[in-house]
Every structure is written in structure tokens, then in C-alpha cells.
Amino acid sequence: MKTRHKRIALIAGGLAVLGVATALVLSAFQSNLLFFFTPTQVAAGEAPQERAFRVGGMVQTGSVRREGDGLTVNFVVTDTAKTIPVSYTGILPDLFSEGKGVVAQGKLDPDGLFRAQEVLAKHDENYMPREAQHALDQAGKTSDATRSQYP
Structure with a gap:
């Protein structure tokens, strides 16, 4: 027993x-x-307020503004339906430019500004981050030239 x-x-x-x-x-x-959200989802309030997440889409043309310190960059990410302002302090990837795909990781301020801690940019002519490509496909605004080679 x-x-x-x-x-x-x-x-x-x-x-x-x-x-x-x-x-x-x-x-x-x-x-x-880390969850991924599009600017449309962020605008709809689906993104968490107190947690880090990723937002992605295209860098809106004419939106990149560099601050006087040389490291802080403000730009706007769009999925062609909605936009979200982003602020990033650090060195941007060499391929970061207006009109190109981008995924930013960070937190959303109460005033609606996304404070990025990391910025990822596309790496060649035929590739866009999968999340950003999906966001643009959902918005129905992509061309065949920017479609991802990867499912």
C-alpha cells in the first residue's frame, strides 16, 4: 500500500x-x-495600446521628414486605404525609401503616433515583406510588379 x-x-x-x-x-x-497590423486595422482600433506590434505597408511618397539630430525620422505608412504616422530614431536600412514596402516594430502612442524601435525594408526589386504584401493585397491596390515571390 x-x-x-x-x-x-x-x-x-x-x-x-x-x-x-x-x-x-x-x-x-x-x-x-508580435502581431502584425495594417494601417487600416490600427485606425479601426484593433491594435494593442500597451504592447509592441508590427505595422506595415508602403512609405507614403513625400512623407519622410528628418529631424535636426540626424537620427530621428518621421514618415507615414499606408496600405492605400489608411495611413499611420511613424517616428523612428536610429539608422534606417539602406533600402528604405518613399514608395517602397516597410514593416516597423514598436508601440502606438495615445495620440496615434507609432514609435518604431525597428524598421525593416524590402531587399530587392521583386520582394516585399510578406505582411506588407498581404496588407496591400487586402486593399486591392497592388500591381503585378510588386507581388511577392514567396507565398
Whole structure:
């Protein structure tokens, strides 16, 4: 009878340890998970206010403004339906330019300004970040020349 109680206690302890480990893994995964939103979704209030996320689309032509410090850049990301202003302090990718695809990672201020911590730009003539391409496809405004080679 004693060995039966020991087995039950070991099984219960093992399940408790497994449950705690699962909770820790899920918690770490949740805190590192970044969702992607289009400017239309951000304008509709679907994006989180207190958490980091990614926003993507095209850099609106004529919207890039550099501040006097040489590192801060303000620009507008659009999915051709809605726009969102973005502020980024740092060195932009070499291929960052107006009219090109971009994905920015950061947080949304209460006043609607997206403060980017990282900016990703397309890397060649035929590629656009998958999330940005999908956003433009949803808006129905892409041309065959800018379609992604990757599903």
C-alpha cells in the first residue's frame, strides 16, 4: 500500500512540475509574440495600446521628414486605404525609401503616433515583406510588379 501512495505522489508531483513548466513557456511565448497590423486595422482600433506590434505597408511618397539630430525620422505608412504616422530614431536600412514596402516594430502612442524601435525594408526589386504584401493585397491596390515571390 505504501508503494501505491508513493507512485501517486510522484505522478502528482510530475504533473505539477509539467504544469508549471508549461505555464512558464506559454508566458515567455506570449511576451515575445508580435502581431502584425495594417494601417487600416490600427485606425479601426484593433491594435494593442500597451504592447509592441508590427505595422506595415508602403512609405507614403513625400512623407519622410528628418529631424535636426540626424537620427530621428518621421514618415507615414499606408496600405492605400489608411495611413499611420511613424517616428523612428536610429539608422534606417539602406533600402528604405518613399514608395517602397516597410514593416516597423514598436508601440502606438495615445495620440496615434507609432514609435518604431525597428524598421525593416524590402531587399530587392521583386520582394516585399510578406505582411506588407498581404496588407496591400487586402486593399486591392497592388500591381503585378510588386507581388511577392514567396507565398
